[in-house]
Amino acid sequence: MNRVQVRLSVALVAVLLAALTALSLRASGRAETLLLPEITVKAETVGRSVAGLVDRALEVGIPVDRMVGVDAYLQGIVDAHPDLAAITVRGAGGDALYAGGVARPDMAWVDVPVPGEAATALSVSVGLDPAFAREIVYKLWIDLAIVMVVTALVALELVYISFGVGRYGAIEGVEQRLSAVKHGDLRLHPPVESTGVFGDAARRIDARLQALADKVRALRADLAARADGVRQAALDAVAGRYRLGESVGGSPLSAISIRAPLFVFMFAEELTRPFLPIYIQGLSAPIAGLSPAVVTSLPMVVFLAIVALAQPVLGTVTERAGRRRSLMTGAALGAAGYVATGFAYDLLGLTIARALTAIGFALVFVAAQGFVIDATDTRQRARGMAVFIGAILVAGLCGPPIGGILAERLGMATTFLIAGGFAVASLLLTAIALPRTVAPAKHAAMIGWRDLSRSLSSVRLATLLFLCALPAKLVLFSVGFFLVPLHMEATGHDQAAIGRLLMIYPLAMVVLVPVFASLADRDDRRVLLVASGGLLAGLGTLLVLGDPENVFVLAAMLLLLGLGQAMSIAPQSALVGAFGKKLATPVSEGAVYGVFRLIERSGSALGPVLGGLLLGLYGFSTAVMLIGLAVALGAALFGLTVMAVRRTGEAASGDGLEKDTP
Amino acid sequence: MRRRHVLALTAGGAGTLAAGRLWARRDEPFRIYRITYRGRTAVEEGFDDYLAANGVPVVMTERDIGRDTTLLPGLIDEIREVRPDLVVTWGTPVTLGVAGRHDEAHDDRHITDIPIVFALVSAPLRSAIVPSLERPQRNVTGAVHVVPTETQLRAMASYRPFSHLGVLYTPTEPNSVTIVEELAELQPRLGYTLVQRRIPLGPDGMPTADGIEELVAEIRAEGAEWLYLLPDTFLGTVYDRVVPAALAVDLPTFGAVELAVRRGGALVALVSRYYSVGQLAASKALQILAQGRNPGDIPIETLSRFSLIINMALARELELYPPIDMLNYAEVVTG
Numbered sequence: 001m002n003r004v005q006v007r008l009s010v011a012l013v014a015v016l017l018a019a020l021t022a023l024s025l026r027a028s029g030r031a032e033t034l035l036l037p038e039i040t041v042k043a044e045t046v047g048r049s050v051a052g053l054v055d056r057a058l059e060v061g062i063p064v065d066r067m068v069g070v071d072a073y074l075q076g077i078v079d080a081h082p083d084l085a086a087i088t089v090r091g092a093g094g095d096a097l098y099a100g101g102v103a104r105p106d107m108a109w110v111d112v113p114v115p116g117e118a119a120t121a122l123s124v125s126v127g128l129d130p131a132f133a134r135e136i137v138y139k140l141w142i143d144l145a146i147v148m149v150v151t152a153l154v155a156l157e158l159v160y161i162s163f164g165v166g167r168y169g170a171i172e173g174v175e176q177r178l179s180a181v182k183h184g185d186l187r188l189h190p191p192v193e194s195t196g197v198f199g200d201a202a203r204r205i206d207a208r209l210q211a212l213a214d215k216v217r218a219l220r221a222d223l224a225a226r227a228d229g230v231r232q233a234a235l236d237a238v239a240g241r242y243r244l245g246e247s248v249g250g251s252p253l254s255a256i257s258i259r260a261p262l263f264v265f266m267f268a269e270e271l272t273r274p275f276l277p278i279y280i281q282g283l284s285a286p287i288a289g290l291s292p293a294v295v296t297s298l299p300m301v302v303f304l305a306i307v308a309l310a311q312p313v314l315g316t317v318t319e320r321a322g323r324r325r326s327l328m329t330g331a332a333l334g335a336a337g338y339v340a341t342g343f344a345y346d347l348l349g350l351t352i353a354r355a356l357t358a359i360g361f362a363l364v365f366v367a368a369q370g371f372v373i374d375a376t377d378t379r380q381r382a383r384g385m386a387v388f389i390g391a392i393l394v395a396g397l398c399g400p401p402i403g404g405i406l407a408e409r410l411g412m413a414t415t416f417l418i419a420g421g422f423a424v425a426s427l428l429l430t431a432i433a434l435p436r437t438v439a440p441a442k443h444a445a446m447i448g449w450r451d452l453s454r455s456l457s458s459v460r461l462a463t464l465l466f467l468c469a470l471p472a473k474l475v476l477f478s479v480g481f482f483l484v485p486l487h488m489e490a491t492g493h494d495q496a497a498i499g500r501l502l503m504i505y506p507l508a509m510v511v512l513v514p515v516f517a518s519l520a521d522r523d524d525r526r527v528l529l530v531a532s533g534g535l536l537a538g539l540g541t542l543l544v545l546g547d548p549e550n551v552f553v554l555a556a557m558l559l560l561l562g563l564g565q566a567m568s569i570a571p572q573s574a575l576v577g578a579f580g581k582k583l584a585t586p587v588s589e590g591a592v593y594g595v596f597r598l599i600e601r602s603g604s605a606l607g608p609v610l611g612g613l614l615l616g617l618y619g620f621s622t623a624v625m626l627i628g629l630a631v632a633l634g635a636a637l638f639g640l641t642v643m644a645v646r647r648t649g650e651a652a653s654g655d656g657l658e659k660d661t662p
Numbered sequence: 663m664r665r666r667h668v669l670a671l672t673a674g675g676a677g678t679l680a681a682g683r684l685w686a687r688r689d690e691p692f693r694i695y696r697i698t699y700r701g702r703t704a705v706e707e708g709f710d711d712y713l714a715a716n717g718v719p720v721v722m723t724e725r726d727i728g729r730d731t732t733l734l735p736g737l738i739d740e741i742r743e744v745r746p747d748l749v750v751t752w753g754t755p756v757t758l759g760v761a762g763r764h765d766e767a768h769d770d771r772h773i774t775d776i777p778i779v780f781a782l783v784s785a786p787l788r789s790a791i792v793p794s795l796e797r798p799q800r801n802v803t804g805a806v807h808v809v810p811t812e813t814q815l816r817a818m819a820s821y822r823p824f825s826h827l828g829v830l831y832t833p834t835e836p837n838s839v840t841i842v843e844e845l846a847e848l849q850p851r852l853g854y855t856l857v858q859r860r861i862p863l864g865p866d867g868m869p870t871a872d873g874i875e876e877l878v879a880e881i882r883a884e885g886a887e888w889l890y891l892l893p894d895t896f897l898g899t900v901y902d903r904v905v906p907a908a909l910a911v912d913l914p915t916f917g918a919v920e921l922a923v924r925r926g927g928a929l930v931a932l933v934s935r936y937y938s939v940g941q942l943a944a945s946k947a948l949q950i951l952a953q954g955r956n957p958g959d960i961p962i963e964t965l966s967r968f969s970l971i972i973n974m975a976l977a978r979e980l981e982l983y984p985p986i987d988m989l990n991y992a993e994v995v996t997g
Contacts, residue, residue: 053986053987053989053990054986056989057983057986057989060974060989060994060996061974061977061978061996062974062977062983062986066981066983067983067986068983068984068985068986069985069986069987069988070986072985073985073986073987076987
């Protein structure tokens, strides 16, 4: 980001936060004034019903001091109504005859007289729970705070999207060029695709810089021909000082245009994250021979399996059909899938709806990835992929808490319809923002069996893929996205709370992945980071030994999961490339990464079903710890294997040890 | 879930509409021949109201035998003559007299070729009217009125928890013996001890009420907190000796039939309402008449909701009042 962008972002976020704070203050104030009369009215209704029953007992001839089971009856009512703390039946002198719940001195009471002639002196007092209104307002505040954070993130996302395209792109381009020239930086800039004054200005600067670069190139060729070492050195010094002839590796403009539709589509899927298992559970019917938890996992497994298996195929399909058209088709399928999920009324219908969504999801994912590859050259590829990954990560951060709030307030089915709406929005954004034609870069071939067997012939690559990459996704999708939401639902948490908790993992990723990525510059460090990340994520599950009902324990577990995977994710990806290069029988880099993604995603698909299986057999805590220990064990074995390979020096077999490459 | 219910309701609604059209097309009303045992009861009201509410036109021929089963052969001859669309019977004696046992050779003494719907038969299997409740497999189906034993015990426990349950029964009545066996089986699950006494038999083998007060006192002495008045025919004739005896030793009584609390003086009873039994029987009749279903395929059912009746005069005397929330659903008999 350059200075204009940073300043604008800060200003935008500040204005947004100020407005939202003001709104939130008003909203919570109103909630309090609206809520209290509602609770009072309800307490009166409850009081009248109790008084009516007491009256009935008197009427049939039960003496007031001989009534049976009144305390238990009152306690039952208090237990059923979280907003009521106590109910007391009082005698003529105001003394308590029967009571349920716990009376507190700071409590507000609603009194209802017992009707009928026989008991003019009796009354029923209903005590309001002062904690209830406070609790509701407190929850409202947390929701509002999350909305604020997410709004700020989305605003930044918008800034990021709108910069680099259209007139803003041109203004930014001019600013960037002038700023560079001012600092004595005469590198070439990526072209600005904009008409108008700023576009012209940028192009005129580019023309001057290009002319300068051309002159330097001509001069250098001339000097080289004459073998004039002294002048050549002088030219190099000048060129180095002003970075003549170099290019700025800025974010490629057309790659950025994918960010908005991709973000919006991923946001739709992430919305459903906190309550999807609970929604499935509500619709699932028993299947003979399968535990209910496994049945619940089935639609999720179908989704993830389709995503995993479709991806290798869809690479070429989307290339042939066109990335733009594929993205739009995927968004449309996703929208249809979400709407169908919202209307599903049995497990089969739900599974079909989720399968439809999965095809849409895979199409969008692969087409977006392909679009970035098409729109970038190798030099820009990393930055292009950063755009792609950034959109997914920010969606993963914003989606679950908002989805939880929506599900809690509007219902789960409605939230699926809203997700469908976002998928449609993504379709429209694709239609508007994505350039119609981007010349495809050299395409990556589909991976074949040969790539798979060759890749796995390396012990180090095989252990990396099966003991680290696969378990990492497995633990995320079984514990993080399946067992924890189900467990929290079972222990009485609402979906908004689940959504908040699911924010922890992506938050840790967004913040920490860049930190650890910068540390992972050498292969031995990478191995260390991958192994210790796996150990940390896996052993973190042992926290449930403390108190699995405690939200903070679950939060700490998810934080360790996020921390561990933030440590390992970038080094792991880098190691795949490094190990792939040293294969005995060479396989293209694209194919090695294809194998990596396929195995990684099989872990995602296996996650929920394994979680469901273990949950049915052993319960939450044991299931979580078993998966966690397996992950830790895998990471430890990987570390030991790499060390063993290094010591025995398998170089002879071709699976050689590379010297630490900077 | 909610959506599924809506669908189910819609389907049900469509079914009713279709059936309504079916009757509208019929020119003549259905002819029903009904035989009662002891005059008109709430069962007939429930039956007639149900048919009327569903818009079924019927012409009813009503016969009452005034507890005299010797009148039945004459009525059977009349049924053969008028050939109604359906025969409705009240109680076990009438039903058995008209339909006969399923395991006996059928002859012209019984009706075997016209659908029969009964109400108020307590044990259609034991009285061998049908071989199976799910599939009667003959021209008979109907509605049973007894409340399941376990349901009775749970109602008893919610009025007053108990660890010992007293029961007094006639050993020569198979129905009573079966229920006592059931009570013995339920002991471990519901956590009580059964205290049982048999009503003595006279030299002629018939049950006698001699010394019945002592038996009740023994039951109380062994720790029983309730005396369960099971639907025993002989016991029903000696309520006026059993209930005062129980009252004398502070032993509350729980009845299985409406009569036990209304006239016999039991403290509580959990019963099927006659009106509801009539409605249930009418729903079977509707399936036969309107949908043309074979009675042999229509299951014999009992109600799933029952009425709790409390005798408040007795509660005051025993100073044993019901838990207050029971008044939300119980019917209270005062005085």
